[in-house]
């Protein structure tokens with residue numbers, strides 16, 4: 459759904475005008491649409507630094523995903539890459555840099571886990587510099603390393619942290635072509651849990667996610683038998699599901715196989731019924747600020763599904779005013795809906811053991827909670843609080859085999875952003891590396907990734923769905 463400027467900029471007149479005026483021409487992003495087994499269509503070039511440790515796990519995921527795999531014919535690590543691929547019964551085509559400058563890649567994957575000191579970072583330049591121009595529109599670039607905290611020397615810690623700066627800068631260089639770049643840190647022992655984040659980063663499900671860092675930790679492995687319907691048999695609760703991002707979340711979780719309980723305020727009951735009916739879901743018309751809301755929700759989930767597997771805290775509001783003019787009730791309302799209700803609902807579910815082992819909690823934060831925003835002290839505080847809550851809960855929940863993560867959307871095309879005055883809206887929409895707003899489904903796809911049984915190693919993460927907004931970290 460391109461916006462008006464994007465449509466014009468991609469017309470033949472618009473293209474020449476935008477180029478003459480130095481204006482961005484936002485590429486129409488390729489999105490997933492329906493559930494699909496195909497992770498990425500086109501050639502993927504796999505590279506690695508010396509002593510790369512993730513090659514067996516990478517080769518397994520890439521080959522199992524049916525990726526059309528290539529490797530550099532002449533690099534020092536060509537042998538280990540070919541061996542890793544052969545060991546899992548796969549094949550990789552040798553790509554000769556000298557002879558095949560016309561080859562185009564849909565993806566580049568680089569295993570930097572073997573880098574032990576800052577001097578070895580040169581391997582990044584050696585791999586990416588000659589081929590980065592050969593990545594096609596809406597391509598995917600993924601760099602993998604080990605978490606900084608686990609480094610064995612200061613030089614290795616510096617090198618692993620350097621990957622972040624590299625990824626964020628490269629994302630800015632290639633974003634105008636709709637290409638995204640992500641970094642995945644894999645803890646030692648968590649290699650078997652790499653498949654879900656790698657598939658997400660390579661697929662069009664991450665169309666509006668760029669320059670993000672995902673950490674994969676150790677956890678009990680859950681085998682996903684059907685990547686098309688990974689949520690089959692799961693019950694999911696989505697708050698604020700009658701419209702906007704919540705509606706898209708409900709639809710995508712249902713697409714992935716879940717039975718969705720759609721919750722919204724009683725005043726939205728009618729539209730909620732329509733959304734739920736379209737996905738064969740259930741409805742729950744409850745105001746989450748009501749004193750008894752948490753118990754009512756817990757009772758309903760106990761009755762509907764004997765418990766719940768996925769809880770998505772999406773309901774949220776803004777009540778913008780500069781702090782000096784902000785009424786205390788606006789402060790309280792925003793804090794209560796956006797943050798405190800999440801704690802109350804989770805507590806009620808956890809006390810009664812209604813969130814089953816393998817459970818997933820996903821909270822919706824905001825870029826405003828990361829970067830701050832004029833007139834949004836209440837909203838930004840609530841959304842930053844969501845991040846603090848997620849990070850604090852990750853460890854205790856891991857003991858119950860439950861994960862908790864957050865998405866932080868940037869500018870998403872919804873009724874909320876349609877109400878922003880034109881010039882501010884246009885600025886918000888363009889100020890990111892992809893020069894366009896995201897769609898509700900972009901947030902929903904990221905939530906579905908967190909919700910997958912295969913994402914057991916992804917816990918306490920915050921992923922921005924913002925096209926690499928130029929604001930904030």
Ligand SMILES: NC(=O)c1ccc[n+]([C@@H]2O[C@H](COP(=O)([O-])OP(=O)(O)OC[C@H]3O[C@@H](n4cnc5c(N)ncnc54)[C@H](O)[C@@H]3O)[C@@H](O)[C@H]2O)c1
Nearest residue numbers: 698702703722723745746772773774824867869870872874
């Ligand atoms: N749209 C964006 O660009 C954007 C950016 C960053 C974060 N977000 C966050 O994403 C989430 C969804 O945003 P949206 O744009 O779809 O908003 P929206 O206003 O379209 O939808 C929010 C939904 O939450 C429901 N809700 C509000 N208060 C409730 C309550 N007390 N009890 C139950 N339901 C309640 C509303 O009725 C509505 O259906 C929010 O948390 C928002 O803060 C949105």
